[in-house]
Amino acid sequence: MLKTPKALTVAGSDSGGGAGIQADLKTFQELGAYGMSVITAVTAQNTLGVQGIHPVPVEMILKQLNSIEEDLRPEALKTGMLFSAEIIEAVSRHIRKYEWKNVVVDPVMIAKGGADLLRRDAVEALKKQLIPLASILTPNIPEAEQLTGRSISTKQDREDAAKFLHDLGAGMIVIKGGHLSHDKAPVDLFYDGEQMHELEGRRIDTPQTHGTGCTFAAAIAAELALGKTPIHAVKTAKTFIQEAISHPLHIGSGHGPTNHWAYRRNQA
Numbered sequence: 653m654l655k656t657p658k659a660l661t662v663a664g665s666d667s668g669g670g671a672g673i674q675a676d677l678k679t680f681q682e683l684g685a686y687g688m689s690v691i692t693a694v695t696a697q698n699t700l701g702v703q704g705i706h707p708v709p710v711e712m713i714l715k716q717l718n719s720i721e722e723d724l725r726p727e728a729l730k731t732g733m734l735f736s737a738e739i740i741e742a743v744s745r746h747i748r749k750y751e752w753k754n755v756v757v758d759p760v761m762i763a764k765g766g767a768d769l770l771r772r773d774a775v776e777a778l779k780k781q782l783i784p785l786a787s788i789l790t791p792n793i794p795e796a797e798q799l800t801g802r803s804i805s806t807k808q809d810r811e812d813a814a815k816f817l818h819d820l821g822a823g824m825i826v827i828k829g830g831h832l833s834h835d836k837a838p839v840d841l842f843y844d845g846e847q848m849h850e851l852e853g854r855r856i857d858t859p860q861t862h863g864t865g866c867t868f869a870a871a872i873a874a875e876l877a878l879g880k881t882p883i884h885a886v887k888t889a890k891t892f893i894q895e896a897i898s899h900p901l902h903i904g905s906g907h908g909p910t911n912h913w914a915y916r917r918n919q920a
């Protein structure tokens with residue numbers, strides 16, 4: 653019997669469906685991994701912004717993790733919005749205890765509209781507890797600046813930041829280029845612990861970029877669950893997000909979601 657690849661997302665729910673758990677599950681499905689979720693926080697959210705955040709109690713997060721551990725152990729997992737130091741510590745302890753492999757950490761901090769998705773006092777827990785467990789860490793440029801305490805403007809700065817994060821314990825790092833200035837291509841920098849690779853992209857001038865980081869990290873996790881190598885996984889994720897941004901859905905009147913089925917449609 654063929655084994656079904658299973659991928660888990662540990663993240664916040666986005667009622668608007670463009671980011672968080674909802675974006676992750678759609679991405680897993682499109683890439684052929686069976687998707688599972690542990691919800692860390694419920695957000696009331698749409699394309700205009702975040703209207704409310706309700707963190708899930710830690711005991712309930714642990715119950716969700718244990719239910720999956722006992723019966724449905726994933727081949728890969730992805731973390732997104734973790735909101736507090738308490739949640740980061742509980743999730744990290746679980747990953748360590750059960751030696752979960754293929755851990756993609758998207759260090760979500762601030763939503764596109766400016767809402768805090770991670771408490772400021774939780775950054776240290778992220779650095780100390782979770783980053784050392786990351787097989788692949790995927791900060792955007794402002795997140796990499798927060799984690800390294802350095803400002804990042806040049807390519808050399810991005811390479812130095814990737815090395816700094818590797819020294820914190822992350823196995824591999826992708827510094828995403830979405831936040832580079834608008835006249836620049838959104839090149840992502842992938843550091844595999846030995847070599848730097850540039851993941852080329854074409855900038856699409858659109859406001860429909862809600863959940864791009866979630867989708868990108870979820871695509872990496874799905875590919876790792878399918879048994880692909882890290883370099884293959886990040887390259888597929890880059891193509892996946894490029895297609896998803898290139899074929900927007902025009903939903904809502906703010907930062908709309910990307911189009912998760914564009915990749916598969918273009919492969920067909």
Ligand SMILES: Nc1ncnc2c1ncn2[C@@H]1O[C@H](COP(=O)(O)OP(=O)(O)OP(=O)(O)O)[C@@H](O)[C@H]1O
Nearest residue numbers: 792828829830831838854855856863864865866868
């Ligand atoms: N306008 C764009 N055109 C093409 N690719 C883009 C664009 N914006 C982002 N990307 C790509 O999308 C991926 C996610 O990058 P980004 O820097 O937007 O992450 P993020 O800020 O964490 O996203 P989010 O916070 O929305 O989840 C990267 O591969 C990046 O290069």
Ligand SMILES: Cc1ncc(COP(=O)(O)O)c(N)n1
Nearest residue numbers: 664665671672763764862863
């Ligand atoms: C639950 C959740 N997780 C992550 C994001 C980040 O996505 P974006 O930066 O596009 O708002 C979000 N808005 N909501």
